[in-house]
Amino acid sequence: DGGITQSPKYLFRKEGQNVTLSCEQNLNHDAMYWYRQDPGQGLRLIYYSQIVNDFQKGDIAEGYSVSREKKESFPLTVTSAQKNPTAFYLCATSSLAVTWGGQETQYFGPGTRLLVL
Amino acid sequence: GDSVTQMEGPVTLSEEAFLTINCTYTATGYPSLFWYVQYPGEGLQLLLKATKADDKGSNKGFEATYRKETTSFHLEKGSVQVSDSAVYFCALGGLGTSGSRLTFGEGTQLTVNP
Numbered sequence: 619d620g621g622i623t624q625s626p627k628y629l630f631r632k633e634g635q636n637v638t639l640s641c642e643q644n645l646n647h648d649a650m651y652w653y654r655q656d657p658g659q660g661l662r663l664i665y666y667s668q669i670v671n672d673f674q675k676g677d678i679a680e681g682y683s684v685s686r687e688k689k690e691s692f693p694l695t696v697t698s699a700q701k702n703p704t705a706f707y708l709c710a711t712s713s714l715a716v717t718w719g720g721q722e723t724q725y726f727g728p729g730t731r732l733l734v735l
Numbered sequence: 736g737d738s739v740t741q742m743e744g745p746v747t748l749s750e751e752a753f754l755t756i757n758c759t760y761t762a763t764g765y766p767s768l769f770w771y772v773q774y775p776g777e778g779l780q781l782l783l784k785a786t787k788a789d790d791k792g793s794n795k796g797f798e799a800t801y802r803k804e805t806t807s808f809h810l811e812k813g814s815v816q817v818s819d820s821a822v823y824f825c826a827l828g829g830l831g832t833s834g835s836r837l838t839f840g841e842g843t844q845l846t847v848n849p
Contacts (some may be wrong), residue, residue: 726778
């Protein structure tokens, strides 16, 4: 069954704790992305990776870290430095085989909702 | 930088009404344009896309035309259903040194009543 898997669906963080959100894909896509969505707002890019062992900061990378050790996996760690982590986190993937005149579509996972205790 | 401006919501319609959700953009170069839909508690699903000026994307009765002269990509549907209730996001994608990243609008909440 092809697709993007995010786990867990809900995650609770205590004060001062680091937590890691999982994103796995079997679409053989090169690029992976992490977005944050706050209620009533659009998506903001946290980090993205176009190739294994390489990743770039997005617009709101402070307080987050990532790794890309395998093509299929792009975990996101929300560190204690992120003071307002409560949000819905979405992972996305895309192929980098860009076709003429356009950019490849991004496909999204089901999301992880992070709540602070 | 690139930006997307969407019609403010929420939008409430009766079943079978005509839908328009406005989207305008600012971008350098020749971006691709997308509409995504998000149902409650779920991730985003691609609804339709257009990759160049005058292209029309269509899917499930929804349509949008890439208008370069007005920098717009308005979403339309002739007759909405209750099942169309969701949040709709307009997005643009640019090619460049930052890779294939997307810039999203704020989203428009649509509620369709029977």
